[in-house]
Amino acid sequence: MKKYFILGCFVISIILIFFVCRNYSSKVLKDYDGSIYFGNNEAYAMGVTEGDRIIFKDRNKALIQARKDYSEGFEAIKEEFNLLPVNKLNWKLYKTYGWQLTKADEEIKNQGRKISQFFDFYENNFEE
Numbered sequence: 001m002k003k004y005f006i007l008g009c010f011v012i013s014i015i016l017i018f019f020v021c022r023n024y025s026s027k028v029l030k031d032y033d034g035s036i037y038f039g040n041n042e043a044y045a046m047g048v049t050e051g052d053r054i055i056f057k058d059r060n061k062a063l064i065q066a067r068k069d070y071s072e073g074f075e076a077i078k079e080e081f082n083l084l085p086v087n088k089l090n091w092k093l094y095k096t097y098g099w100q101l102t103k104a105d106e107e108i109k110n111q112g113r114k115i116s117q118f119f120d121f122y123e124n125n126f127e128e
Helices: 001-021 061-068 071-079 091-098 106-126
Strands: 028-032 046-049 053-057
Touching: 001 061, 053 061, 053 106, 061 091, 061 106, 071 106, 091 106
Parallel strands: none
Antiparallel strands: 028 046, 046 053
């Protein structure tokens, strides 16, 4: 019985690793000027895919930069909604709650809205 449990845990772990580490690659057909949303920082470079989705050319670099640019907003969302620090697994919660900040000053609320906007584009990188 113990062997089956261990085998089952192993199989589930492999499946989870596959889905978490899956390489979602969307071919960028043309560049997109996203400077209106996030400025001219190269980390936020965007493109348009075959399905007319606007994506970050390098979603990891974009997330790292967003964490820097909107650090106070991320912290406020984390505190107000009792979340773990943002990561590649829980970012959807930050997208949902970013625009809902109530216990922060206007500048931080604006960062929360920018975080939700950022993740609107970020999620396009995972759609096929």
